[in-house]
Amino acid sequence: MAIDPRRFREVCGQYATGVAVVTARCGEGRPTGVTVNSFTSVSLDPPLIQFSLDRKASVFPVFLDVTHFAVNVLSSEQRPLSSRFALKSDAFEEVGYAAGSHGCPVLEGCIANIECEKFAVYDGGDHVIILGRVKEVHCAPANEPLLFFRGGYGTFT
Numbered sequence: 001m002a003i004d005p006r007r008f009r010e011v012c013g014q015y016a017t018g019v020a021v022v023t024a025r026c027g028e029g030r031p032t033g034v035t036v037n038s039f040t041s042v043s044l045d046p047p048l049i050q051f052s053l054d055r056k057a058s059v060f061p062v063f064l065d066v067t068h069f070a071v072n073v074l075s076s077e078q079r080p081l082s083s084r085f086a087l088k089s090d091a092f093e094e095v096g097y098a099a100g101s102h103g104c105p106v107l108e109g110c111i112a113n114i115e116c117e118k119f120a121v122y123d124g125g126d127h128v129i130i131l132g133r134v135k136e137v138h139c140a141p142a143n144e145p146l147l148f149f150r151g152g153y154g155t156f157t
């Protein structure tokens with residue numbers, strides 16, 4: 001039975017997630033980033049995480065090329081960042097960030113930052129699945145997460 005894409009999207013939206021901006025430096029050294037909610041942990045030993053990236057995304061060639069990237073898990077106060085990095089990969093104006101240990105932009109004010117070395121890239125249909133081996137972690141457990149559910153943002157009350 002063929003699954004209607006709109007219905008499939010609606011059903012997947014029933015699964016509440018956090019929101020992250022995955023950042024890297026492109027070939028010329030410019031910082032770049034993309035909003036994702038497909039981030040998930042994969043393995044503890046070795047420590048692996050993954051996210052899926054649309055083959056049509058403007059940042060797709062960059063993430064195929066890079067050796068390292070950072071996953072920046074957004075706090076409830078960073079909703080504007082989610083919207084900005086969903087529209088513009090170079091939306092770093094007025095965004096506080098530092099260079100991580102492998103040069104990737106590590107965004108300030110997140111609830112977690114996970115610096116990774118690219119471990120593997122798998123076919124995922126119209127997306128690719130990018131696995132990263134975790135190299136550095138930063139955590140701010142006092143902050144609240146930004147949530148994504150049924151196509152809209154939310155927070156814990």
Ligand SMILES: Cc1cc2nc3c(=O)[nH]c(=O)nc-3n(C[C@H](O)[C@H](O)[C@H](O)COP(=O)(O)O)c2cc1C
Binds near residue numbers: 019036058085087089
């Ligand atoms: C909350 C949210 C979650 C998203 N999750 C993903 C994702 O997991 N993978 C992905 O490829 N794009 C995801 N996107 C879309 C990208 O952020 C971006 O909009 C898309 O790649 C188009 O970018 P472009 O115009 O630069 O090509 C998400 C967008 C939003 C707002």
